[in-house]
Amino acid sequence: KDDFVGHQVLRISAANEAQVQKVVELEELEHLQLDFWRGPGQPGSPIDLRVPFPSLQAVKVFLEAHGIKYTIMIDDVQTLLDEEEEQMTAFKTRAA
């Protein structure tokens, strides 16, 4: 299975149209392998972005350089996936 260790989901708050456009620029940088869980919309609407570990620093530097605020929504995606998998396995074991 694909590994999401170290991937974070950032919640980005673009305050104005210019900041939204900056985030749209990120969307076009294919090498960063970004995954928009909630895409750029109007200013003020949250943007949720899954960032693979190797791209984290670049993305955070980009956001900070443009004064775009963000918080970490999910600190490690794989941790949540492991919990989900464990729960499903436990259920199947019990069912069996």
Place this chain on the structure above:
Amino acid sequence: STDTFNYNVYHNLDEIYGFMDMLVAEHPGLVSKLEIGKTYEARPIYVLKFSTGGNNRPAIWIDTGIHSREWVTQASGIWFAKKITQDYGNDPGLTAILDSMDIFLEIVTNPDGFVFTHKKNRLWRKTRSLTAGSSCVGVDPNRNWDAGFGKTGASSNPCTETYHGKFANSESEVKSIVDFVKSHGNFKAYISIHSYSQLLLYPYGYTKDPAADDAELEGLAKSAVTALASLYGTKYKYGSIFKAIYVASGSSIDWAYNQGIKYSFTFELRDTGRYGFLLPASQIVPTAQETWLGLQTIMNYTRTHLY
């Protein structure tokens, strides 16, 4: 049996298809299973039909799981199916609906993608079709409909999550629904269920122009989110796709609305920014319960405002 089926955990495709067969076997006079097509990888695409008789009655369409990673939606679809069988004959509202209308429920709208989320990549969103000339796989099945297809709000790049495909209805998962809905010809409501971000949306997404029925859809959306919030206080925003989130072309409900299906809505289920697509299984049933209240509001309104 579907009484002992565990609605509090996520299930894979085989388990869901097994659930559907059990439900049909337990309620042969109410539920039937239709195969409306095959996926790109040749899996059957099933729709549950809830009907108490009659010929080509006015109908309500509900689909879950068109974006495969939105697991709470397929799980909610399972719960809705069971709920319909429990409430018919017991709940006056649902009984009145099924006494005059049919409900069609597609629980796994993107089976190939769903299997892929279980076996390889939990966060897969698209179909699994190959695009000639590209090494990237899949099309966004909610950008592939013939409604502003290819305009702003979808990508022409096969490597993006919002790739619209080579042409409208290129995805068999989309084409199967299009053919079915068109051949039926009597759908009065079309509800597509996604996650996450707690929104109830109506057309349009591909244009800022309001739909002809904008005011009525807004009023109905307000009623639906009020009903939904009455259970656990979950707050939804509502509006047209364009106004409430962003421009999105080629979406299913825009297509449905343009086909003349007035009551076309998209739900975006829980949450608002903690788990996203990885909603804990403990929230499946509460999510389904509250969504059901919103669905009921739309279905009841549709029944009493047939056109």
